[in-house]
Amino acid sequence: MKIALLGFGTVGRGVDTIVSSSTPGLEVKRILDLPQNCTEPRMTPNYDEILADPEIEAVVECMGGLEPAHEFILRALRAGKHVVTSNKAVVAAYFDEFVASASEAGVGLFCEAAVGGGIPWIAGIAKVRRIDEVSRFQGILNGTTNYIIDRMQTEGLEFDDVLRQAQELGYAERDPSADIDGIDVANKTIISASIAFNVACVRDLPVMGIRTLTKADIAHFASRGFSVKLLGQGVRQGDSYAVAVEPVAVPVSSLEANVPSNFNLATVEGATVGELKFYGQGAGSLPTGNAMVQDLLDCAAGVRPSYDFSATLTYDPSLLRGNYLIRTKATVEGADKGEGDYWHLTGITPVEAVAALEAARATDPNALCVAWPKED
Amino acid sequence: MKIALLGFGTVGRGVDTIVSSSTPGLEVKRILDLPQNCTEPRMTPNYDEILADPEIEAVVECMGGLEPAHEFILRALRAGKHVVTSNKAVVAAYFDEFVASASEAGVGLFCEAAVGGGIPWIAGIAKVRRIDEVSRFQGILNGTTNYIIDRMQTEGLEFDDVLRQAQELGYAERDPSADIDGIDVANKTIISASIAFNVACVRDLPVMGIRTLTKADIAHFASRGFSVKLLGQGVRQGDSYAVAVEPVAVPVSSLEANVPSNFNLATVEGATVGELKFYGQGAGSLPTGNAMVQDLLDCAAGVRPSYDFSATLTYDPSLLRGNYLIRTKATVEGADKGEGDYWHLTGITPVEAVAALEAARATDPNALCVAWPKED
Numbered sequence: 001m002k003i004a005l006l007g008f009g010t011v012g013r014g015v016d017t018i019v020s021s022s023t024p025g026l027e028v029k030r031i032l033d034l035p036q037n038c039t040e041p042r043m044t045p046n047y048d049e050i051l052a053d054p055e056i057e058a059v060v061e062c063m064g065g066l067e068p069a070h071e072f073i074l075r076a077l078r079a080g081k082h083v084v085t086s087n088k089a090v091v092a093a094y095f096d097e098f099v100a101s102a103s104e105a106g107v108g109l110f111c112e113a114a115v116g117g118g119i120p121w122i123a124g125i126a127k128v129r130r131i132d133e134v135s136r137f138q139g140i141l142n143g144t145t146n147y148i149i150d151r152m153q154t155e156g157l158e159f160d161d162v163l164r165q166a167q168e169l170g171y172a173e174r175d176p177s178a179d180i181d182g183i184d185v186a187n188k189t190i191i192s193a194s195i196a197f198n199v200a201c202v203r204d205l206p207v208m209g210i211r212t213l214t215k216a217d218i219a220h221f222a223s224r225g226f227s228v229k230l231l232g233q234g235v236r237q238g239d240s241y242a243v244a245v246e247p248v249a250v251p252v253s254s255l256e257a258n259v260p261s262n263f264n265l266a267t268v269e270g271a272t273v274g275e276l277k278f279y280g281q282g283a284g285s286l287p288t289g290n291a292m293v294q295d296l297l298d299c300a301a302g303v304r305p306s307y308d309f310s311a312t313l314t315y316d317p318s319l320l321r322g323n324y325l326i327r328t329k330a331t332v333e334g335a336d337k338g339e340g341d342y343w344h345l346t347g348i349t350p351v352e353a354v355a356a357l358e359a360a361r362a363t364d365p366n367a368l369c370v371a372w373p374k375e376d
Numbered sequence: 377m378k379i380a381l382l383g384f385g386t387v388g389r390g391v392d393t394i395v396s397s398s399t400p401g402l403e404v405k406r407i408l409d410l411p412q413n414c415t416e417p418r419m420t421p422n423y424d425e426i427l428a429d430p431e432i433e434a435v436v437e438c439m440g441g442l443e444p445a446h447e448f449i450l451r452a453l454r455a456g457k458h459v460v461t462s463n464k465a466v467v468a469a470y471f472d473e474f475v476a477s478a479s480e481a482g483v484g485l486f487c488e489a490a491v492g493g494g495i496p497w498i499a500g501i502a503k504v505r506r507i508d509e510v511s512r513f514q515g516i517l518n519g520t521t522n523y524i525i526d527r528m529q530t531e532g533l534e535f536d537d538v539l540r541q542a543q544e545l546g547y548a549e550r551d552p553s554a555d556i557d558g559i560d561v562a563n564k565t566i567i568s569a570s571i572a573f574n575v576a577c578v579r580d581l582p583v584m585g586i587r588t589l590t591k592a593d594i595a596h597f598a599s600r601g602f603s604v605k606l607l608g609q610g611v612r613q614g615d616s617y618a619v620a621v622e623p624v625a626v627p628v629s630s631l632e633a634n635v636p637s638n639f640n641l642a643t644v645e646g647a648t649v650g651e652l653k654f655y656g657q658g659a660g661s662l663p664t665g666n667a668m669v670q671d672l673l674d675c676a677a678g679v680r681p682s683y684d685f686s687a688t689l690t691y692d693p694s695l696l697r698g699n700y701l702i703r704t705k706a707t708v709e710g711a712d713k714g715e716g717d718y719w720h721l722t723g724i725t726p727v728e729a730v731a732a733l734e735a736a737r738a739t740d741p742n743a744l745c746v747a748w749p750k751e752d
Contacts, residue, residue, distance in 0.1 A: 018648050022507050118649040120496075120503060127496060130673055131398050131666055255655065258634050263651075272394050272662040273494040275639075277655035279631065286648040290507055297506055 004030040004050045007063035014289025058082040077101040084295040086113035092187035096200040108304040110295035115188040118287030119280040132270025134196035138233040139266030141188040144179040147262040181209035182245040189232035198311035206350035207245040212368040227257035242319035244350035248371040317349045328360040328367035377676045380406040380426040383439035390665025434458040453477040460671040462489035468563035472576040484680040486671035491564040494663030495656040508646025510572040514609040515642030517564040520555040523638040557585035558621040565608035574687035582726035583621040588744040603633035618695035620726035624747040693725045704736040704743035
């Protein structure tokens, strides 16, 4: 099968490397890039050439960002080409539109690489859903923030020092907000929930990040037997579902607490299969490229993902009602004052937790909010 | 698709429950059981009736044991029926014969449920292998022994006390040797290696169990930062491979060390995908039934596993050369005496470790041998 790459950065190069070395049935025929980057015969800055080439059966989008990725994906689908994408932002924003267009054109839309890099997470949820209703999922879905927390914890460093080193190593972007404010995890949570619950997941979900996490917070949590991890979460009960992204205190003996470096770990639960967890490299050139080539091999073998967003579920954040800990020098309305600057809020929804954190940040921009499994 | 169950114990009932409640496209038409158990119209003690029924497209073998399971699987394949099995003993013993017969008859042989229960482990290795050469796998593949070790560790109990409780709860067999001596893990390791390395794996591999593990051993390992887990392992380097089953000292902060209760955790590694881990319920009626129904859904969708044992690899146990700790009151030849009754053997193969343990057991039947990652 002949394919075209849209974008030739970290992920695009990973796909090209794997296709040329390990998958004899596939060939990268064209690569779309900016005119100044077109240094070899396969490259073109003209997308129309790719769309007009009947030999190209699948387009591999690894540009990132919303536009022109959104438009390019739609044009590929409408031109009868399969699309494989690693772009979580564009899939989270336009998943239902893409699925409808793919279905209309009789082609496949594949997005394994958009969540969890090389981990077969999308395939894993889709497989569980063939038999069980998914009751719950949760995941460490961002390697950069796991790396930051892991190094803060194991080496007793402050957030900013680790972030700077992560940027120097290329593990974190120059503008790290998508990672550390939870936006990247929110996109991955929307995609996971859409597949797990058969619903076009809400895009406006409660999201809290780890930007204000300190060495002292980590020590405070550790003294109570907890680590903190940034988790994307979804839950379904009957005809309702909820999703959220938040730092969560997890017991030090949990698998989540022991996920090292920039690895990901994601959990899905169904009535008959029980709890399944998937662990691996959630990003990087070769792991993400691997996931895209797996999608291409499925595509070449005739597999077509059957996403279905027709479930009429109500979005109800109260399904994720729980306890939270806010660390702030401000006063937190309705909270019990604990040790130091820590305030306990019990039985609130993630939406209420976001509101409480924002209220505290009005006077204390360094405030932090963490989901707290039980009162200590 | 109409199917027949061979055997109606824990797993067979799980398959029947899931098929009748969650998978409209499947129907359990017949169930093979002993005459005295045939209490409903679907049941028959006569296998020929099932083989002669052209409506039955797939046979689901969940009897366990070598014979007549071996004969029944071959007869089903030769009759042009797909076979789905959860029987690790029979697959480990006759995998190449089954695959050859299935290929000759143009039908599928599916064995996801034989290793790791509801965990998509077989599918996971097979998927990695589509792109990467598998360089290594290892797994906690037996829930009973993980349960025993976990309870010894968390509650400070002795082996025999936990085993007795596990037997009362139905987690362990009345004759527990297949679990605690590592035979069950050996079968699962043979199957995993055959798929991971494309080779008909040797059946005579070095196997050590946990029958002689004591509370004092666990405390000794813990004081050095280790837990012990019974692992099945395989490694490939170039044209050689090795497999072994042994108790391994794992760092307390590893995911393996934190696997609770009767869960399984298995790891596979390839050059581009990196390290992938799969966690879940490795046994039980519904998780194992779920894996068999997943196989049936794949089968109904036209998927045929393509196992290929044609790789000409040399079996070389020295690939797993490492350090071992033997606890015994006997004298261990060539070992350094450590604290108490612990002896250190460095740079030996698993085959040599088994020999050293057997030599010690000649005078001290309670001797234990554990793979030890580094000298303490």
